Amino acid sequence: MAKKKTNKINILVDGKPITIVEDNFLLPDLLKNNIAIPTLCHHKDLTPNGSCRLCIVEIEERGRKRLVTSCNFPVRSEIKVETNSEVVKKYRQNLAEMYLGRWPNVEIIQKVARECGATDKDKYKSYLTEDSAHACILCGHCTRACNEFIQEDIIDFAGRGIKRHIAMPFENVDPHCVGCTSCAYVCPTGAIQVSDNRNHPVNAKLIQEHGMKVNAEMATLDPYQCRMREVGTANIVEVMNNYDLLPVKNFKYGTHEDTWRIDSNMMKKSYFTQGHPDQCWHGCSMACAKAVEDFELRTGPYKGHKVIVDGPEYETAAGSSNMGCFDMDFCVEYNFYCDTYGIDTISFATCMAFVMECFENGIIDKKDTDGLELNFGATTDTLEILHQMARGKGFGVEVGQGIKYLKNKWAEKHPEKADFVRDIGMEVKGLEFSEYVSKESLAQQAGYSLALKGPQHDEAWLIFMDMVNNQIPSFEDKAEALYYFPLFRTWFGLYGLCKIVWNDVVPADNAQKHPPQIAAKIPEHVENYWKFVEGMTGRKVDEKIMLDESAKVHNLQKIMGLMLGKNSFEDDIPPYRAVGPVTEEEYESRQERYDGQLKELGFDIDDKTTPEKMAILRKYRYEQYDKVQKAAYKRRGWNEKGIPKIERLKELGIDLPELVEIIEPLQ
Amino acid sequence: MLTINNRDKIEWQPGMTVSDVLNKMGYNYSLITVTVNGVLILEEDYDTYEVEDNAQISVFHLAHGG
Ligand code: SF4
Ligand code: SF4
Ligand code: FES
Numbered sequence: 001m002a003k004k005k006t007n008k009i010n011i012l013v014d015g016k017p018i019t020i021v022e023d024n025f026l027l028p029d030l031l032k033n034n035i036a037i038p039t040l041c042h043h044k045d046l047t048p049n050g051s052c053r054l055c056i057v058e059i060e061e062r063g064r065k066r067l068v069t070s071c072n073f074p075v076r077s078e079i080k081v082e083t084n085s086e087v088v089k090k091y092r093q094n095l096a097e098m099y100l101g102r103w104p105n106v107e108i109i110q111k112v113a114r115e116c117g118a119t120d121k122d123k124y125k126s127y128l129t130e131d132s133a134h135a136c137i138l139c140g141h142c143t144r145a146c147n148e149f150i151q152e153d154i155i156d157f158a159g160r161g162i163k164r165h166i167a168m169p170f171e172n173v174d175p176h177c178v179g180c181t182s183c184a185y186v187c188p189t190g191a192i193q194v195s196d197n198r199n200h201p202v203n204a205k206l207i208q209e210h211g212m213k214v215n216a217e218m219a220t221l222d223p224y225q226c227r228m229r230e231v232g233t234a235n236i237v238e239v240m241n242n243y244d245l246l247p248v249k250n251f252k253y254g255t256h257e258d259t260w261r262i263d264s265n266m267m268k269k270s271y272f273t274q275g276h277p278d279q280c281w282h283g284c285s286m287a288c289a290k291a292v293e294d295f296e297l298r299t300g301p302y303k304g305h306k307v308i309v310d311g312p313e314y315e316t317a318a319g320s321s322n323m324g325c326f327d328m329d330f331c332v333e334y335n336f337y338c339d340t341y342g343i344d345t346i347s348f349a350t351c352m353a354f355v356m357e358c359f360e361n362g363i364i365d366k367k368d369t370d371g372l373e374l375n376f377g378a379t380t381d382t383l384e385i386l387h388q389m390a391r392g393k394g395f396g397v398e399v400g401q402g403i404k405y406l407k408n409k410w411a412e413k414h415p416e417k418a419d420f421v422r423d424i425g426m427e428v429k430g431l432e433f434s435e436y437v438s439k440e441s442l443a444q445q446a447g448y449s450l451a452l453k454g455p456q457h458d459e460a461w462l463i464f465m466d467m468v469n470n471q472i473p474s475f476e477d478k479a480e481a482l483y484y485f486p487l488f489r490t491w492f493g494l495y496g497l498c499k500i501v502w503n504d505v506v507p508a509d510n511a512q513k514h515p516p517q518i519a520a521k522i523p524e525h526v527e528n529y530w531k532f533v534e535g536m537t538g539r540k541v542d543e544k545i546m547l548d549e550s551a552k553v554h555n556l557q558k559i560m561g562l563m564l565g566k567n568s569f570e571d572d573i574p575p576y577r578a579v580g581p582v583t584e585e586e587y588e589s590r591q592e593r594y595d596g597q598l599k600e601l602g603f604d605i606d607d608k609t610t611p612e613k614m615a616i617l618r619k620y621r622y623e624q625y626d627k628v629q630k631a632a633y634k635r636r637g638w639n640e641k642g643i644p645k646i647e648r649l650k651e652l653g654i655d656l657p658e659l660v661e662i663i664e665p666l667q
Numbered sequence: 668m669l670t671i672n673n674r675d676k677i678e679w680q681p682g683m684t685v686s687d688v689l690n691k692m693g694y695n696y697s698l699i700t701v702t703v704n705g706v707l708i709l710e711e712d713y714d715t716y717e718v719e720d721n722a723q724i725s726v727f728h729l730a731h732g733g
Binding site (some may be wrong): 006008042105224225227235236238239242243306461462463464465468469471473503504508510511512516519520522 | 672
């Protein structure tokens, strides 16, 4: 991650001391200190280009004075600054008069002229003078917005000297323009205007205003926050490894010394060749999708071909570590073939991790796998399983049935190891877990297991709130989070909107403005979603409307599951691997943590063996889970068995006879 | 002794800055907010802000990713 400089430098501005962070440009700090500086080409969210020269100030460095444009002057030493000396005033006034002569009717020019004491409209009147109030003043906001907000270079300066103007390539309308309207938004004169709104939103301006906020955040904050443009979601591989949350060997561990082989630095250094916006959402400024080009495949029907691979994202890399395959070539190849065959990388990786652990524990052997050696880290044989799955031949077909199927089959085959097989099969409701270790976060265990669609990756938000921040300590706090976040998620999903712009970039003052419980929701970004809906449809949304809309669908999903004989209380309980250590080696690898927790809870464990301690921990953790499960049900308006109450359906206005009929006997 | 997020304890050392605390905790997350005894510390001050002994420190990680 780019790290901001933190060295402070003391400077004197018009005789007053100001502290400024080294390398910061001067102008923003002057403005912050309420010093008026006229500007034309400066824009708070864009890189300065120093072209209008109005922001000029006089600086004194080591006894020598000179004029500099403050917007692009980086402070590196203890300078003295004069913002309003005679030289400066004279310079600005003359400049402003030239601008006024050329663009006499443009409002922003008139304003700047007033500020600089320039009154003579005619002094610089010439054949270049443009009378339009909406003339282009060549500030360059638009070209920078196109480049910095959405990483395009559609619009640019053309011509030289007096012929300099703004244009698209070859003076034509460029078909690559995504119509994002960023250029029009930042244009201070109205020289660029939006002339059509093809989707006919009720209030295009409202949508534009909120969208532009995200654009500006992406341009200015993303390099220091999540680096979505640089590496996409892969940025968290190394983070999860550091917090003991990266699944390693079927979720046994949360960290591994070889993670550097598959982290975002490795991807960036040796793999990613494409990071350009791929327009998965037209005009999206996040551009989180990355691609690897010219990748030569080692196996399968396209062996020897050079291909383009879309990814890998976080979950795909974490799937590799989960299979014990710390090998980036493997990661890219399984990513490619999963995409090509239409197989989900997460389900595949989690399922294979289970198969590998079963293989290493003698639940299955080479007779079952047609001779394949499926130990953790078996890259080549794992790819063979993937190809078999697609060909419909061999052991891969079995694996393709998923963990739930395999778990039942193998538990029956080995009754003496049935409990172990069930404990390590990481699925709930037939869906394989996504790639986060949830053992140390009760809320996350519930987030995954109570999700109606199964433990899918977009339920993985509570882990930091709970485990690291300790911000939802009580069962009620957890239940509240388990109410709000899944419903928010369901809600914007229903509108077909993407999640990334909610929390993969965050307003700089989010935590200053809100207490932690509220800050976690990122209120300004939630509002962006509401305003988008309002701008499109004309209908206002607030938190209650949003949650109720979503709760309707959520309850319908629940009842439909019940109709299909699913979604029972037991279907909401995670396998123990998601809750705590299943094996002795797993317990002992984090012994300090687990022993410490048991002692803190008041258990006397001094002369207990590892299996004894594991049993105590297991009992305790499942009891905790039971409490959180029930608290979450209660908050949702469901009974202790997780069945929606009839009053709740009434409240939501969905107490249709055919639904009531299903849940009535279960009340 | 310093208390982090109302739960974790680490040994205090004279001259310890916010950056030292974050390093000690292994917190390398990109969306972090720190308060020391309720006072918000800006990122640009992490390297220079010294924490006192017995301080209550909150290190708030904002969820992202997935
Ligand atoms: S609408 Fe967007 S893509 Fe098109 S020129 Fe303007 S900023 Fe560039
Ligand atoms: S079109 Fe507007 S934004 Fe672009 S240079 Fe001209 S005045 Fe500035
Ligand atoms: S604002 Fe600095 S040169 Fe234009």
